[in-house]
Amino acid sequence: MPFSIAGPASPALPSLDGINRIAQRISSGTSVEFRDNAAEAAIAGRLDTVQGERTVSVRNITDQISAAQKADDTLGYVSSLVERIQSYEVQLGNGALNQNDRSVIEDQIASDRRSARDAIQNASFNGNPLFETQQGKALVDALDDLASDLVPV
Numbered sequence: 001m002p003f004s005i006a007g008p009a010s011p012a013l014p015s016l017d018g019i020n021r022i023a024q025r026i027s028s029g030t031s032v033e034f035r036d037n038a039a040e041a042a043i044a045g046r047l048d049t050v051q052g053e054r055t056v057s058v059r060n061i062t063d064q065i066s067a068a069q070k071a072d073d074t075l076g077y078v079s080s081l082v083e084r085i086q087s088y089e090v091q092l093g094n095g096a097l098n099q100n101d102r103s104v105i106e107d108q109i110a111s112d113r114r115s116a117r118d119a120i121q122n123a124s125f126n127g128n129p130l131f132e133t134q135q136g137k138a139l140v141d142a143l144d145d146l147a148s149d150l151v152p153v
Contacts, residue, residue, distance in 0.1 A: 067125040074123040074130065078143070081116040085109050085146060117143045 088105045123130040
């Protein structure tokens with residue numbers, strides 16, 4: 001006599017058809033679907049968690065690379081300003097300029113020094129200052145000392 005369940009099946013228990021389907025898959029060696037196997041569902045859940053953690057790690061690494069690129073861009077800009085200031089200092093020291101030319105160059109040096117200092121002090125990534133370290137403060141101090149005997153900031 002065949003076994004049958006009368007009335008609606010409980011949602012917490014698999015139906016007889018579901019049990020038969022699982023039994024057939026197990027006996028044939030076919031993979032059991034996650035919804036049919038709690039162990040596989042748990043493994044899949046752990047793998048999803050690991051994947052999520054790795055996604056966050058990759059995002060964090062990408063953010064750090066972007067911050068480093070921003071810092072590199074800022075330092076490149078400051079470096080070009082420092083080179084220009086050095087070029088101006090050579091021009092000031094050669095004695096070939098009249099007072100008006102000297103004044104224009106001194107104004108440009110002062111402007112470039114301010115721009116370099118501001119670039120370092122205002123450089124940030126996602127709202128976090130990039131050079132708010134001892135080295136960053138030393139860099140700003142060095143910029144303040146650059147040509148300070150020639151031009152006040």
